[in-house]
Amino acid sequence: MSKKIAIIGSGFSSMSAASYLARSGFEVNVYEKNKTLGGRARQLKKDGFTFDMGPSWYWMPDVFESFFNDFGKKTADFYKLERLDPGYQVFFGENESICIGDSLEKIYDVFEKEEKGSSEKLKKFIKTANENYNIAIKDLVYRPGISPLELITPTTIKKIKYFLSNIKRDVCKDFVSPKLRQILQFPVLFLGAKPSETPSFYNFMNYADFGLGTWHPEKGMYSIVEAMSSLAKSLGVKFHTESNVEKILVNDSRNIAGIKINGDILEVDVVLSGADYHHSESLLDKKYRRYSNAYWDKKVFAPSSLLFYIGLNKKVENVSHHSLFFDVDFDKHASTIYDSPSWPENPLFYANFPSISDSSMAPKGKEACFILVPIAPGLEDTKKIRDHYLDLVINRLEKLTHQPIKKEILFCESFCINDFVSEYNSYKGNAYGLANTLFQTAFLRPKLKSKRVKNLYFTGQLTVPGPGVPPAIISGKLVSDLISKTNP
Numbered sequence: 141m142s143k144k145i146a147i148i149g150s151g152f153s154s155m156s157a158a159s160y161l162a163r164s165g166f167e168v169n170v171y172e173k174n175k176t177l178g179g180r181a182r183q184l185k186k187d188g189f190t191f192d193m194g195p196s197w198y199w200m201p202d203v204f205e206s207f208f209n210d211f212g213k214k215t216a217d218f219y220k221l222e223r224l225d226p227g228y229q230v231f232f233g234e235n236e237s238i239c240i241g242d243s244l245e246k247i248y249d250v251f252e253k254e255e256k257g258s259s260e261k262l263k264k265f266i267k268t269a270n271e272n273y274n275i276a277i278k279d280l281v282y283r284p285g286i287s288p289l290e291l292i293t294p295t296t297i298k299k300i301k302y303f304l305s306n307i308k309r310d311v312c313k314d315f316v317s318p319k320l321r322q323i324l325q326f327p328v329l330f331l332g333a334k335p336s337e338t339p340s341f342y343n344f345m346n347y348a349d350f351g352l353g354t355w356h357p358e359k360g361m362y363s364i365v366e367a368m369s370s371l372a373k374s375l376g377v378k379f380h381t382e383s384n385v386e387k388i389l390v391n392d393s394r395n396i397a398g399i400k401i402n403g404d405i406l407e408v409d410v411v412l413s414g415a416d417y418h419h420s421e422s423l424l425d426k427k428y429r430r431y432s433n434a435y436w437d438k439k440v441f442a443p444s445s446l447l448f449y450i451g452l453n454k455k456v457e458n459v460s461h462h463s464l465f466f467d468v469d470f471d472k473h474a475s476t477i478y479d480s481p482s483w484p485e486n487p488l489f490y491a492n493f494p495s496i497s498d499s500s501m502a503p504k505g506k507e508a509c510f511i512l513v514p515i516a517p518g519l520e521d522t523k524k525i526r527d528h529y530l531d532l533v534i535n536r537l538e539k540l541t542h543q544p545i546k547k548e549i550l551f552c553e554s555f556c557i558n559d560f561v562s563e564y565n566s567y568k569g570n571a572y573g574l575a576n577t578l579f580q581t582a583f584l585r586p587k588l589k590s591k592r593v594k595n596l597y598f599t600g601q602l603t604v605p606g607p608g609v610p611p612a613i614i615s616g617k618l619v620s621d622l623i624s625k626t627n628p
Contacts, residue, residue, distance in 0.1 A: 332442020
């Protein structure tokens with residue numbers, strides 16, 4: 141008789157693990173507290189507009205392809221991809237922006253125009269980034285974070301200097317232009333840490349950016365949720381929405397006994413939680429928890445976000461599908477996230493206009509606009525604060541892109557720290573999990589397997605390998621391998 145596995149949460153890591161485990165012969169049920177699947181990658185539909193509520197960047201297409209290939213499928217079997225050109229546009233002030241094209245040659249040309257001699261430096265930088273990408277994505281990230289020896293290979297020993305320096309130092313050493321420096325430091329924000337705290341080895345994110353490009357799945361990122369859930373269902377996985385897990389039950393032998401869900405007790409053999417790690421452990425009696433509140437308080441968390449989903453009554457001009465607004469001090473904003481947690485006076489922000497590339501995302505002649513302001517987790521979150529920042533970023537958007545925006549707003553929905561806590565049980569309302577700093581990498585992250593309860597496992601952005609959609613998919617594969625090995 142096949143063993144029963146209960147998976148808590150339906151984010152990318154959970155759906156990934158569910159498919160691998162079902163293929164291995166387990167009876168898999170996924171329990172999601174919200175009405176729809178996807179975890180943070182939910183979708184908002186309103187008045188003909190469609191918004192991805194969470195992840196909106198499709199990077200590392202090879203990781204998605206590898207996942208579906210494991211099941212004899214291709215991404216093309218489920219959704220259509222378009223490589224964006226430009227991949228994104230960065231605004232530095234009025235009439236000052238740089239577009240990152242869809243090929244390395246285009247990007248080299250852009251760099252050279254901004255700073256003479258920088259194209260040759262960029263070629264060397266990207267060569268190293270490509271080498272590091274191959275080491276990281278094709279090897280290191282597929283290790284379960286059990287032992288420090290996982291990081292020690294003949295290849296990584298040769299790369300030791302890239303673990304002892306940091307992204308900011310390397311970029312500033314080779315490039316003079318403040319604009320180019322910011323563009324090269326931008327990708328590590330996906331890892332949730334300051335460039336000055338991120339090991340140089342993580343410059344592989346620059347290869348993910350420039351070398352592999354920025355893509356858009358038709359009908360938005362939720363197409364991936366639909367694809368992964370469809371695959372999982374075809375393998376026998378059962379999904380249960382509006383199913384809030386209230387407690388993880390452990391017997392006297394410190395073995396999983398079951399879960400309490402919506403007041404009912406279900407007996408299972410294995411529990412895998414893809415929910416927030418801190419919340420997942422709070423579902424256990426205290427003696428079974430591995431990490432204390434003091435442990436979590438000492439960790440460096442990736443940012444939270446203030447998000448706006450805006451329906452505009454016209455098509456916008458002078459922007460790209462992905463638009464970054466770096467017209468204010470990058471370091472000052474970063475300091476309000478990591479050094480002295482507070483609301484930034486002049487924030488950087490990101491605006492996503494998916495309907496520029498995909499007409500299905502907004503009614504004809506209108507535009508879907510998604511705005512993200514990165515902030516520290518745990519801040520005060522009120523309607524007054526949200527309204528202030530909406531006004532601030534819309535004014536900047538109008539000024540920098542030379543067009544009226546505010547009077548064209550049909551509606552605006554917001555999402556911030558209080559919502560991350562209530563909707564996702566997120567620790568301090570964080571949006572991206574733990575930052576990938578040197579001392580929060582690989583075996584130094586919270587473990588995939590519980591040390592105190594047999595057959596209790598964890599997956600997702602707070603554990604191995606780290607934050608982001610591709611790492612979450614990989615996390616699901618890693619934990620499924622552990623479960624299969626210990627439950628033959």
